[in-house]
Amino acid sequence: MRKIIPFILLACLLCSCSSIDCPLENTVYTVYGLYKSTGEVDTLKDTLTISTTRMNGTDSILINKDVKVTTLSVPISYTQDADILYFQLKGNSSTTIDTVRVEKKNIPHFESVDCSASYFHNITNVSCTHHAIDSIVINNPNVTYDKTKQTFHLYFKSSK
Amino acid sequence: MIKLNKHSIYISRVASSLIALFVMIGNIDAAQPKKIAIQKRDSIPLMNGFAVSFDVVGAAMMQMGNSGQYEGGLRLNMRNKYFPTVELGYGKADKTDITTNSHYTTKAPYVRIGMDFNLLKDKRSSNHFFLGFRYAFTSYKDNVSQPEFKDPVWGYNVDYSCLNNKCYYHWVEAVVGIDAKIYGPLHLGWSLRYRKRIAYDEGILGKSWYVPGFGKSNNSSLGGTFNITFDI
Numbered sequence: 001m002r003k004i005i006p007f008i009l010l011a012c013l014l015c016s017c018s019s020i021d022c023p024l025e026n027t028v029y030t031v032y033g034l035y036k037s038t039g040e041v042d043t044l045k046d047t048l049t050i051s052t053t054r055m056n057g058t059d060s061i062l063i064n065k066d067v068k069v070t071t072l073s074v075p076i077s078y079t080q081d082a083d084i085l086y087f088q089l090k091g092n093s094s095t096t097i098d099t100v101r102v103e104k105k106n107i108p109h110f111e112s113v114d115c116s117a118s119y120f121h122n123i124t125n126v127s128c129t130h131h132a133i134d135s136i137v138i139n140n141p142n143v144t145y146d147k148t149k150q151t152f153h154l155y156f157k158s159s160k
Numbered sequence: 161m162i163k164l165n166k167h168s169i170y171i172s173r174v175a176s177s178l179i180a181l182f183v184m185i186g187n188i189d190a191a192q193p194k195k196i197a198i199q200k201r202d203s204i205p206l207m208n209g210f211a212v213s214f215d216v217v218g219a220a221m222m223q224m225g226n227s228g229q230y231e232g233g234l235r236l237n238m239r240n241k242y243f244p245t246v247e248l249g250y251g252k253a254d255k256t257d258i259t260t261n262s263h264y265t266t267k268a269p270y271v272r273i274g275m276d277f278n279l280l281k282d283k284r285s286s287n288h289f290f291l292g293f294r295y296a297f298t299s300y301k302d303n304v305s306q307p308e309f310k311d312p313v314w315g316y317n318v319d320y321s322c323l324n325n326k327c328y329y330h331w332v333e334a335v336v337g338i339d340a341k342i343y344g345p346l347h348l349g350w351s352l353r354y355r356k357r358i359a360y361d362e363g364i365l366g367k368s369w370y371v372p373g374f375g376k377s378n379n380s381s382l383g384g385t386f387n388i389t390f391d392i
Contacts, residue, residue: 027312055315062313078311078318108322110304110365113257113264117306117320120366 022115028143030102030123032072033150037134042156044069046091052084065090071150076143078119079106089132089156096132101125104143120144123151132156204283208237211347213389218249227253227370231385235276240283243276243290251298251372261307268300270373276335286341288349294333296355298372301326304365325363329371331355339389347389355381 034042050063050072062074062085077083085100103125109118121143126136134155143151215231222228231249238244252267276292305321337351357379362368368377375381 052314054313060313075313077314077316078320080311080314080316083314107364108304108320110264110322110367110369112367113255113262113369114260115262116260117262117309117318119320 022111023118023145027075028118028120028145029073029147030076030143030151031147031149032074032136032152032154033139034070034072035153035155037155041070046089048072049088049090050074051086051088072154073147076102076104076121081106087128087133098129098131098133100128100133100136109144126152130157204239204241206238208240210392211235211237211389212392213347213387215249215385215387217384217386218251222252226255227251229270229373231373233387235389237391240285240288241278243278243288243292245272245274245276245292245294247272247294249373251300251370253370253372255369263305264302264369266300266302266368266370266372268298268372270296270298272296272333272373274333274335276337286347288339290335290337290339292335292337294335294353296331296333296373297329298374299326299328300368300372302363302365302368302370322365325365326361327363327368327371328359328361329357329374330359331357331374337385339387345391347391348387349389350386351384353383353385355383 034044036042044067047065047067048063049061049065051059051061054060063072066072074085082101082103085102087098087100089096089098102123105122105124107120107122109120111118123138123141123143126138128136134157136155137153138151139153140149140151142149211234213233213235215229215233218229218231220228222230229249229251231247233245233247235243235245248269248271250267250269254265256263272294273296274292274294276288276290278288278290280287280289301324303321303323303325305323308317308319310316311318332355334354334356335351337349339347339349341347355374357374362377371377375383
């Protein structure tokens, strides 16, 4: 009996061990890939600022003066049915503002009781004005922690 | 008239003696009854009774912690060698994390069926050292909620909750344990179990925190039981 006590203690120790595997960020992002009409990857040449309107009516800047990028990571609201985003493109001679509306379904996501609450999303529709933006297409409707998959393909009217 | 050589006579007498001797030996061997090794048939009956058991570890976990299970088992004894087993249990979890205030609850029954094999050489002993396997299944619903909080970007209030999220788990277990007779029909014993998930669905939440009968949700887990068993 004495010989198996260490074995029993080891087994109890193994049973009692636990690990916390929370993601570093519990906020998910939509990823916009910039493309030309030919399908080639596009690089942002003008300065782009993306903002939205908070519940209290004030503006919140989500991306501030991005330039020379090929992708954009934009936060998405937890539980709103649709997000309204303002894409302000500032060139040498002009500034244009396009409104992008992203409609979605929100799915609560759970990792562990130790981890903060998070939501995953399923994009149902996207629409926009066309001052500088030619079109936005849904590439992958599932918005999760995986940032390697682009949610949208964004086409500007001319190489911006 | 042929006169026989003395040597020839001697040789023939020796040869005939030897022949007679061999024949005699053969007859003696044939006369004695053959000893056939007959193995005694094992007198342990094929159906050697039933036993019911109750797990103490799961019940203690239920009382002292935020998760656990009540579990009983029915075991058939076949020649003190094979023990087909059915285990039924009810697992429950109710956990609130003090950091995140995330509240998780679930409760559901589960079932395991399998067989234990007594590895002791002395099959007539009332004590057992066994290896075994189980196939297990549970279907359960879990609930997760957190107190209302603000969306960090838009500032809206977020009411995070998901109720009655349907899930299921199939898994297999490798079991090793002992079972010792204490007095009369009373046995005490323990087992260690390695559990391996083989099929599952954790619903729209994506993950469970506790799976009744399996433990904390994962690809595999290690667990144990301490059983009080009564022979019937």
